[in-house]
Amino acid sequence: MRSKLIGSKEAHENFQFVTINGKVEFEDVERISMIAYYYSKAVKAGINLALRGVSLNEAVKQLYNIIPYAFYAETAYKQALALVENKGSKVEIKRRWIACRGNKNDKGNRGIKFHVLEDHVEVRVKDPWGKWIYGKAYFGKKYLPLLRELEELSKRKEESYGAVISFKQKPTVHLQIPIWLYLNYFSSPKPSGYDLFAGFDLNSDRLNVVIINENDDVVTTKTWWFPDVTRPGFPKEKAKALRLNALSEALEFLSRIGVDYVVFEDLFLVKRRKFIKSKSGNRKISKFAKKQLLIHGVIKSLRLGFNVILVNPKGTTNSEAHDRIMREKGFDRHTASAYLIAMKGLEVIKNNE
Known part of the structure; x- marks a missing residue:
């Protein structure tokens, strides 16, 4: 299929x-x-x-x-x-x-x-x-x-x-x-998994993934780190390669454990980047081509046989639900975002059944 x-x-x-x-x-x-x-x-x-x-x-x-x-x-x-x-x-x-x-x-x-x-x-x-x-x-x-x-x-x-x-x-x-x-x-058929949902939170220096099942239970969490890419003077092409490599490793990991649905934020609903007061933070934002990483992730996911869900990013970073998830589950803010993204993907499928 x-x-x-x-x-x-x-x-x-x-x-x-x-x-x-x-x-x-x-x-x-x-x-x-x-x-x-x-x-x-x-x-x-x-x-x-x-x-x-x-x-x-x-x-x-x-x-x-x-x-x-x-x-x-x-x-x-x-x-x-x-x-x-x-x-x-x-x-x-x-x-x-x-x-x-x-x-x-x-x-x-x-x-x-x-x-x-x-x-x-x-x-x-x-x-x-x-x-x-x-x-x-x-x-x-x-x-x-x-x-x-x-x-x-x-x-x-x-x-x-x-x-x-x-x-x-x-x-x-x-x-x-x-x-x-x-x-x-260029796509390869993927064996049927266990109806697991993987939420991705894409960041300039890390990639957070949370996997949940149909009952909202957390199956596992995993983070891929690449902190050096935000250093001043770090080669742009090398940073891009590290991010893309981490994303590929994550998708191959998900394929091995039986994930069927990969969930990303729908960045095409966000018209402009939001900059912050921190100069170092703005440097990270301006150099991080998040939409480019998303496009790579979606194409790679489809090639590997995953179903891809893109969800509205509203509330996945700053919201009462985000704060509650951090408190209840002890997640850091990026893992909490990945969890909420996975949850939104699950809701999409449940609402379409």
Whole structure:
């Protein structure tokens, strides 16, 4: 039986696709870089338009003067809207990239297309001022059958894919694969468990998990620590790797003891981060990509065959119920949060029976 995701409309909108990445060797790097320069410039201009509440159609007309390809201009403005929604007026554009949204009627994507060959993937990018620019992308052989099927579905106008070209080090193409297709290739069936629920509390320096049964009884609790990641100067990529590794270890542990439901806070219901008075606390918050960790956790859980429940985070950290759980069960505040998250997941299932 296929695992399922239970959560808000906002959450489901964020889990329609899974991104896979491949390094690209372009025939004309200078031309690609120029397109990226003007695309990023369009996003920057789009932020100002978004802050003024300009409509999509009007914004596309204005951004077309910067990058004269409607599909790039439209994608640029939608990205600008998302940046403003997440960060308000304090948005800085320091990098260059190219993005084009997917569309079934455009045979997958109008501006960035791919074709799977024997050992690599041909990528072509629309030049707004000229013809297509070609490149060779390398994703790894395990992704080629998946990409072949997506290519066929796109040709038949049955599926679409978003695409981004980034330039952090070497040019990289990021393809957004429909999640159902991705799971068809990369998920593994999980034996039936014991109807146990695991609540996760994700933090900058630790991962707390509480497992309960259908009767609200605590089966076990466990914490994965990574305190060094919040030290000043600690490498960002190394911190990310430690957090993701802890999350993977936790999910593998849950699979061994018979958990069926993994429960996370639905961070897509939280529009903005809340900062506190402590400077060190604010540093931890600003550097901790909690939503990124959540996305990894959800995808990994679905791949391992868990059912995933995303619950409203209201009351899981500061509430009378949270204080009561700490007193009654002797939990620290993070373990108490994980317990309340697990309880909310149990309530979701009971209410849907």
